[in-house]
Amino acid sequence: MEKSTDVILKVDHLSAAYGGIRAIDDISFLVNRGEIVAMLGSNGAGKSTLLKCLSGEHKRSAGEVTFDGQPLPGQCYKIVERGISIVPEGRQIFYKLTVLENLRVGCCQRNDKDGIQEDLEKVYKLFPRLEERKSQFGGLLSGGEQQMLAIARGLMARPKLLMLDEPSLGLAPIIVNQIMDTLKSIAESGTTILLVEQNALKALNLCDRAYVMNVGHIVMEDTGSNLLKNENLMKAYLG
Amino acid sequence: MINSFYEGIIVTCCVNIIAVLGMSVLTGFTRLFSFGNAGFMAIGAYTAAICSVQFHLPFALSILIGSAAAGIVAYLLGSLTIRLRGDYFLISCLGFGECVRVLFLYLRDITGGAVGYTGIPFRTTWIVALVCAIAAFIIAWNLIHSRFGQAFSAIRENEVAAAANGIDVVKYKKMSFVFSAIFAGWAGGLYAHYLQHITPVLFNLPKSCELVITTVLGGLGSLSGSVLGTLVVQLLPEFFRKFSEYRMLAYGIAVVLVILLRPSGLMGYKEFPDLFKKTGKKKSTGGA
Numbered sequence: 001m002e003k004s005t006d007v008i009l010k011v012d013h014l015s016a017a018y019g020g021i022r023a024i025d026d027i028s029f030l031v032n033r034g035e036i037v038a039m040l041g042s043n044g045a046g047k048s049t050l051l052k053c054l055s056g057e058h059k060r061s062a063g064e065v066t067f068d069g070q071p072l073p074g075q076c077y078k079i080v081e082r083g084i085s086i087v088p089e090g091r092q093i094f095y096k097l098t099v100l101e102n103l104r105v106g107c108c109q110r111n112d113k114d115g116i117q118e119d120l121e122k123v124y125k126l127f128p129r130l131e132e133r134k135s136q137f138g139g140l141l142s143g144g145e146q147q148m149l150a151i152a153r154g155l156m157a158r159p160k161l162l163m164l165d166e167p168s169l170g171l172a173p174i175i176v177n178q179i180m181d182t183l184k185s186i187a188e189s190g191t192t193i194l195l196v197e198q199n200a201l202k203a204l205n206l207c208d209r210a211y212v213m214n215v216g217h218i219v220m221e222d223t224g225s226n227l228l229k230n231e232n233l234m235k236a237y238l239g
Numbered sequence: 240m241i242n243s244f245y246e247g248i249i250v251t252c253c254v255n256i257i258a259v260l261g262m263s264v265l266t267g268f269t270r271l272f273s274f275g276n277a278g279f280m281a282i283g284a285y286t287a288a289i290c291s292v293q294f295h296l297p298f299a300l301s302i303l304i305g306s307a308a309a310g311i312v313a314y315l316l317g318s319l320t321i322r323l324r325g326d327y328f329l330i331s332c333l334g335f336g337e338c339v340r341v342l343f344l345y346l347r348d349i350t351g352g353a354v355g356y357t358g359i360p361f362r363t364t365w366i367v368a369l370v371c372a373i374a375a376f377i378i379a380w381n382l383i384h385s386r387f388g389q390a391f392s393a394i395r396e397n398e399v400a401a402a403a404n405g406i407d408v409v410k411y412k413k414m415s416f417v418f419s420a421i422f423a424g425w426a427g428g429l430y431a432h433y434l435q436h437i438t439p440v441l442f443n444l445p446k447s448c449e450l451v452i453t454t455v456l457g458g459l460g461s462l463s464g465s466v467l468g469t470l471v472v473q474l475l476p477e478f479f480r481k482f483s484e485y486r487m488l489a490y491g492i493a494v495v496l497v498i499l500l501r502p503s504g505l506m507g508y509k510e511f512p513d514l515f516k517k518t519g520k521k522k523s524t525g526g527a
Contacts, residue, residue, distance in 0.1 A: 055403055080405025092400035094393055096460070096508060105393040108386050109405045157405055 007066075008033045008161055008192050009054075014063030016053045023049040025216040027063070031161070036183065036193045038203040038224065041213035042237060047196040048089055050213070051165050054194075055079060055086040068160060081109060085159035089166050091150040095139030099130055102138050102149055106156030115158070123152040126182055144175035151182070161192045168199045180206050204228045212237055246365045248477060253368035254430045255453070256469045257375040261422025262454040263465035264379055268388065269415040270395040270459075272329045274447045275336030276423045279309040281343060281442035283424025284431040285350055288359045291432065298362040302428040309424025310417050317413040336447050343439040355438035356431075363433035371429060375422060379462055382418065391415055392460070423450075456497055458504025463511035468504070471497075 009031040016024050024046040031037045039047050052058035054065065056076040065072040067082060085106075094102050103123065107116050124131035127148040133141065138149060147167055154162055164183070168176040180202055187193050197203035204210055204224040212220040212227070214237055220227070227233060241249070258280060265271050287305030290296045296304070320331040343350045350356055382388055390411045393401040402408050431437045449472065457468020475493055479486035497505060 057399065057403065075407070076402040077405045077407040080403075085405075086403050088400060088403050092397055092403070094396035094400065096396055097392055101389060101392070104386070104389050105401065105406070106404050108390050108393070153404065 006032045008068055009194070010066040011054075012064040012066070014050070014053060014065060015061050016049055016058055017061050018049075022216055024053070024213075027213075027216075027218055029211055029218060029221070031192060031194055033160075033192055034187070034190065035209060036187045036195065036207045038207035038210040039194065039196045039213060040198075040200050040203060040210055040227075040237070042198070044215070045213040045237075046216045047213055048165055051086065051163050051194075051196050054163060055084065055088075057086075077109070080157055080159075083158075083160035085154035085157045085162050087150045087154045087162065087164040087167060090169065091143075091146045093138040093141075093146050093149050093153070095137060097138055098135050099138060099141070099149060100134040102153050103130075103156050106153035107158075109157065116156070119156055119158060123155050126155075126185070127152055144171050144178070147171060147175075147179060148182075151179070151186075155186070155191070159191060161194060162186065163194045163196070165196050166198060167195070168197060168202060176202055200234065201228075241365060248474070249365040250363055250368040250429075250433045252470060252473045253365075253372035254363075254426045254433070255450075255473055256372045256466055257429070258423050258426035258450055259453045259457070259465045259469045260375050260379045260462060261419035261426075262450045263457070263459075263462055264382065264391065264422075265415050265419035266451065266454050267459040267461065267465065268383060268391040268395060269412060271412060271416065272325075272451065273332040273416070273419065274329060274444065274451060275332030275334070275339075276419060276450050277442040277444070277446035278332075278336035278339035279313060279420040279423035280427035280430070280446070281339050281439065282312055283309045283427030284437050284442070285343060285356065285427075286424070287428030288356050288431040288437060289349070291360055291362075292356075292358050298360075298432065302425060302432075305428035305431075306421045306424035309427070310421040313417045313420030314413065317416045321409060321412045321416060333444070333447070336442075337444060340439045340443055343442075350439070353438065353440075355436050357436045359431050359435045359437070361432065361435050363429045368429060368433070371425070375425065376462065376466065379422075383462060387411065387414065395460070452494065456494060456504055458501075458506035458508065460508040461504070461506040461510055464504055464506025464509070467506060467511075471505070 007030050011027060011029050014024065014027045015022065027050065039050065041047050049058060053060045056074055056079045067084060073079060094105065103120060110116055129145055130149060130152055141149060167179055176199065183193055184206060195203055195207065204227050207224040210222065210224050210227050211218050212233065220233060258276065262276055265273055283305035286308040287301040290301035290304050291298065316335055320328055323331060344353055390406045393404065393406055394408055394411060398408055453468045453472045454465055456472065458464030475490055476486050479489045482489065
C-alpha cells in the first residue's frame, strides 16, 4: 500500500480511445503532493489525450483516477472545483477579453473577493508583464505573454494540481527558460505540477520525476536527472 | 403631453429594446443564435393578456407571470436543445418559434385564433414602457458585469477553454437562454397591453429575424449597441414614411450599408462610455 497522504493524483489502468483507436492503454502512475512530474514522449504518444482525460475534456473508457483521496468526477467544471486546473495546449486564451477579464474567468467559480484580489496580486508578481497589459485584449499579446496569461489564468482557480500541456510550444528558447523558472517557483509555493512536454531536455531539468510514454503506454519512470543521463532513451523516444 | 403617434413610437421602441437586450445577452455575449424569440414574446404576450382579462390580475403581476411563463418554457426547451451545436440549435429555435405561433393560431378557444385576442386593457403608457426599458437595461448591464456575464463572454470566445477553466458551459448557456426568453416575454406582455389586441401573426418568423438583425446591426457584445440598433431599426421606417412602400427598401439598404461599413455592428464590443475614453473621434452613424 502507498502512503495515501502523499499521493495527490493516482491513475489506475486508465484507457481512452478516439472511436475505435486506442490513444492511451492501461496507464497507471502517481503524482505526489508538491512534486513536479513530467510526462514525456514523441508525437502521438498519447500525452495530450492523457491530460484531456484528467481534465474531463475527453471521456475515460476504463480505469480509475483518484485525486486527493477521492475518485475524480467526469465533468470539467467539477474537476476544476476539486482543485485541478489545466493550461491547455496552444494556450486557448480568450482573444476578445482583456487580460484582467481572462484572469477573472479563471476564478469564476470562486466567490471570495479578498482571496481573488490576493491571487491577482500573486500572479501579477509572478508575471509583471500581465499587470502592465491588464486592460489589453488577450489576442494582442505576444506568444510568450499569452502562455503566461494561460498559466496565470489556471492559477486563479487556486488549484492543488496544475496541469500544463506543452507550455513551450512555439516559444523562443529564452521565453521557455523564463516559463520553466516560473513553474519552479509555482511548485515551490506548494502547487503540484503535472507537465506534458515534447521539449524533453527542458522538462527533465525542471522536474522531480518523469514518465516516458510511447504509443499509449508508459515505458519508463525515473527521476529527471537519471533520465537525462540515459542516452539510449533520449535517442529512442525523445530525439 | 405627448400625442398618440409619438407614444406609439416610444412604446414600440422600448418594447423592442427589452426584447433585443435579451437577444443581446444570448447572441452578443454567449454567441447562441435564436430565431425563435418571437415565440417567447408570444408566450409572454398571451399569458399576460389572459391573466389580465380572464383573471383580472393587476398589470404588473400579469407581466411578471407572462415573463415567468416564457422563462419556464425556455428552461424546458433549453434542457432539450442547448447541447446542440451552432446551426442545429438555431434551427431548433426556429422550429419552436413557428410551433408556438401555429399553436396559438389553433387554440381558438383560449387565444381567439387568427382573429386575435381582444379586450386587453390599455396599461402600457409611454412612461411605463420607458421605465421598463431602463430597468431592463440596468438588469442586463448588471448581469453582464457580474461573474455570470464573465462566464457568458468566455463561452462566446472559446467554449473548450471556458470548460477547462471550470465553467459549467451547459448551465450558463441555459441561463443565458432563459434570460433572453424572460426579456422577450416581458416585452411581449408590455406590447399586448399597449396594442389591446394581439394576433399570432405579430410574433412570426420575420419578427424573430428582426430581433436577430437588430442585435447584429447594433453590434454583438454591446448592450448600448443593442439599444442604438433598435432605435435605428424602429425609427428608420418612420423617417422614411413619406416614401411609402419604398421605405422598406431604404431599410434594407441601411442594413447592408452598416454591415459593409461596420462589420462588427454599430458598436461592436464597445459600450457607449468607451467611445469617450479615447481622444479619437469614434462616433459612427452607420447608414442613417
